[in-house]
Amino acid sequence: MNALYLSLADLAAIGVLCFAVYYPRHRRRDLLVAFLGVNVGVLAVTTALVNSDATLGLGLGLFGVLSIIRLRSLELGQHEVAYYFAALALGLLGGLGSLDLPLTLLLMACLVAVIAAADSPQLFARDQQQLVLLDGAYTDEATLRAVLGSTVGGEVRKVAVHKVDLVNDTTLVDVRWSSVRPAADQGRSEATLGRTAVDA
Numbered sequence: 001m002n003a004l005y006l007s008l009a010d011l012a013a014i015g016v017l018c019f020a021v022y023y024p025r026h027r028r029r030d031l032l033v034a035f036l037g038v039n040v041g042v043l044a045v046t047t048a049l050v051n052s053d054a055t056l057g058l059g060l061g062l063f064g065v066l067s068i069i070r071l072r073s074l075e076l077g078q079h080e081v082a083y084y085f086a087a088l089a090l091g092l093l094g095g096l097g098s099l100d101l102p103l104t105l106l107l108m109a110c111l112v113a114v115i116a117a118a119d120s121p122q123l124f125a126r127d128q129q130q131l132v133l134l135d136g137a138y139t140d141e142a143t144l145r146a147v148l149g150s151t152v153g154g155e156v157r158k159v160a161v162h163k164v165d166l167v168n169d170t171t172l173v174d175v176r177w178s179s180v181r182p183a184a185d186q187g188r189s190e191a192t193l194g195r196t197a198v199d200a
Contacts, residue, residue, distance in 0.1 A: 002101050010094025013108040014039040021116045022083050039087040046095025086115050126179045134171040137164050154179045
């Protein structure tokens, strides 16, 4: 009976994580399918392994290999990697059933809550990050910071130069800055940046 409750709890948790947290914020449908598929697949196979003669270590090893292959075959942002492994963890918690039901439910709820809070748009809302291609080759950091400050319209916190092309006169830089304008104005400034910036 606990296995049934755990399976239902896992489905509820992954449903909240995908449909109430991830998709409204990031609108990436392909990863929504991936998260759901990985979670339900892990839940099903883990439950089957627990109730069979196969060693659980073998099954978990196979999941590790598959997850590495999957992550190497698709470029993911760091927040998407977090969602990916949260989906794996929820499936494992629901399938293993090695803990007491209340503790497993608490761990699932904590996992979803932590991801939801850490990926909240309100958390450090003024801190921005962008991969910017500038029309000019800048080798002096002070000049580069000044140009970036006027380009992004905020206070530059950190600059990491990826490439300075002296032939084509361009600079590719990863810039972290703090916005000094309201969030509504920030959306308009990012639209202006579209000609010179590429989202990371």
